[in-house]
Structures are given as structure tokens and as C-alpha cells.
Amino acid sequence: VQDGCNHRCTYCIVWKARGPERSVPVDAVIEQVRQAHEAGIPEIVLTGVNLGAYDGADGRDAHVEIDELLRAILARTDIPQVRLSSLEPMDISERLVAAMADNVDRVAPFMHLPLQSGCTATLRRMGRPYTAERYAEAVASIRRALPQASISCDVIAGFPGETDDEFEESLAFCERMAFSRMHVFRYSARPGTPAATAPGQVDPQVMAERAAALRAVAERSAARDALARVGSRERAVLEYGTRGTLGSFHRVQVDGLAPSSEQIILDVELTHVDEHGLLHARPCSASCRQAG
Numbered sequence: 001v002q003d004g005c006n007h008r009c010t011y012c013i014v015w016k017a018r019g020p021e022r023s024v025p026v027d028a029v030i031e032q033v034r035q036a037h038e039a040g041i042p043e044i045v046l047t048g049v050n051l052g053a054y055d056g057a058d059g060r061d062a063h064v065e066i067d068e069l070l071r072a073i074l075a076r077t078d079i080p081q082v083r084l085s086s087l088e089p090m091d092i093s094e095r096l097v098a099a100m101a102d103n104v105d106r107v108a109p110f111m112h113l114p115l116q117s118g119c120t121a122t123l124r125r126m127g128r129p130y131t132a133e134r135y136a137e138a139v140a141s142i143r144r145a146l147p148q149a150s151i152s153c154d155v156i157a158g159f160p161g162e163t164d165d166e167f168e169e170s171l172a173f174c175e176r177m178a179f180s181r182m183h184v185f186r187y188s189a190r191p192g193t194p195a196a197t198a199p200g201q202v203d204p205q206v207m208a209e210r211a212a213a214l215r216a217v218a219e220r221s222a223a224r225d226a227l228a229r230v231g232s233r234e235r236a237v238l239e240y241g242t243r244g245t246l247g248s249f250h251r252v253q254v255d256g257l258a259p260s261s262e263q264i265i266l267d268v269e270l271t272h273v274d275e276h277g278l279l280h281a282r283p284c285s286a287s288c289r290q291a292g
Helices: 012-019 024-037 066-076 094-101 118-124 130-145 162-179 204-227
Strands: 043-046 081-086 110-112 148-157 179-188 233-240 243-246 252-256 264-271 279-283
Touching: 024 043, 024 066, 043 066, 066 081, 066 094, 066 148, 094 110, 094 130, 118 130, 118 162, 130 148, 148 162, 148 252, 162 204, 162 233, 204 264, 233 252, 243 264, 252 264
Parallel strands: 043 081, 110 148, 148 179, 252 279
Antiparallel strands: 233 243, 233 264, 243 252, 264 279
């Protein structure tokens, strides 16, 4: 529903490749969602290079932000579930969180908030327009309104100039945030970006070690988040027989259900985590329904 970016992160070339921010008009988005629903698709995902910058028009040339688009989709279509993809932390507003909390039966309780570093000094060198403290506040605001929310992130290991102390600060921050999922990347120079020629380039072996430490935190955090959900109820979209994805974006195996070749959305009760870390569930009584 959105493309392009007006930000200038020092490691990123996307703003040059994609151009300035622009959005798909509301009516065009609604039509796409209706077509997906008619095709039997149970969940749509709103995506964009900078999704929180959505500023489409509603047919009357009125400015519409991402929370208003979400409410319009819910009001004007019958799509069973909407999921938001990556949102920048500074774009998390009270209105957006309220729109999600007001519609927990149709909006997946999940947000992916790119972090990149849990150290404010590193974030400044990255050109990121927030501090670690502001990021933590955004996560806290989501969890206050949506206690069941699942938060995931991106994080970069070995950004130019990252000292041992800065990395340890970032590592500890990630541990405190208790993410359900972390996408860990080693810094990779993009020609034409300020970071590519910045002083203090980190040795590749050090980057690998730091990435491994972050992935260890990611594994522990994901396991804790999955285990904490046992005994609760969530919605699941079954994509592969009896396997699928929960609203919280955890993978799930639904036991006691006949496999289907169609995608199905249903409420499930989470029963346990197996030895491979996969959540298992059983269907909630008479709640299974096919999209459409």
C-alpha cells in the first residue's frame, strides 16, 4: 500500500532505489482486499517500504493515515484478518495501537519494529530518528494496550564504529525487550552510502561473533515468548494442512484436525511447545471456519 522512503539512514540505499514516499489510494486498497477475500484468502498483510508513512486519499482527496486505512478495511470489507508488516518505531501512534486493540478479533496482535541497534550512540551514526529509550517506550505503549502483542525486530551487528561497549549495550537492550522474533544481520556495506566509507569498519570475524551472540538472545527470547503463550487462545491461519501461522506470528501445529488443501482461519488453544520449539494447539470448540 506504500512505496518509497524519505529517510536517510546512513547504511541504506533504498531511498535512492525506490524514490520518495507515495501511497496507494484507499479505494484501490479496499478493492484489492475484496478480491483477496473473494479468492478465499483468510488474511491480508499491509506492506510498504515505510508503511507508517502511508498517506493515501479516500476518494475525496482527504489525507488518510495508516490507522485510518486499517479501520476502513475492517469497516468496508469482510476479510477475516489483517496483519501489519514492518513499521518504523517513530510511526507507532496511540491511534494506531487503539485501532488494533479495538479490533482484536480481526487484527493480528503483531508488530515488526526495526530496531537496528539497542545503543543510542550507534543509532545516531545510523541516522535513525529515535533513541533506544524512545523505542522502548513505543514497545511499552503497545503492550499496555495489547498485552498479547508479539513484537519482532531487525538488528544489525558490527555497524561501523560499534565498540565492544556499544554492542554489549545493544545486546542487553534486546534481552530486555523480550522480542518474539529477531532478524539478525551482519553489517553489509552498500556502495554510495555514508556508512560504507565511515571510519571504524568492524572486522568480519568480530561481526560474526556479535551476530552469533544476538542470535542466541533471539532463540532464548522466542522460546520464552512461545512458552508464555501456552494455555492461551489465538487465531491461526493454516497454510500447509494442519500447520500454519498464529496471530502472534509463531508457527503452529494444530493437532486433532483433518488436513485441508485450503487455507483456513480458526481459533485455537495453545497446548504445549515440543522438543523442536514448535507450538502445538487444538481447535477451540466449533470455531473453525473457512475464509469466504
